[in-house]
Amino acid sequence: IEKEEGKAAEAWKMGPREDASLLKVMEGLAEEESIEMKTKNFAGLGVMIEELQGRKNGERGNYWQYWINDEYAKVGADAYVPRGGDIIEWKFLGQQNL
Secondary structure (H helix, E strand, O other): OEEEOOEEOOOOOOOOOOOOOHHHHHHHHHHHHOOOEEEEEEOOOEEEEEEEOOEEOOHHHOEEEEEEOOEEOOOOOOOOOOOOOOOEEEEEEOOOOO
């Protein structure tokens, strides 16, 4: 999880959690590791992570986004099921030009 723009500051290793979405994994990790996390349900889009470690979506035009194995994720965290060996990075950035 990026603490300052462009700088990875915190990392956690997580074991596989069978058939759990990334959102569920993050919720469990937040509880286990005392990570501050807030979510919000958006009709038609699903649940999005709104805040991590005190940094809230919309601050200076930045939003929490995630990458899987160095590729920008194209689905919400509630729709992605991590596989063994995945490296997931959360970054607090402006809109991505895809």
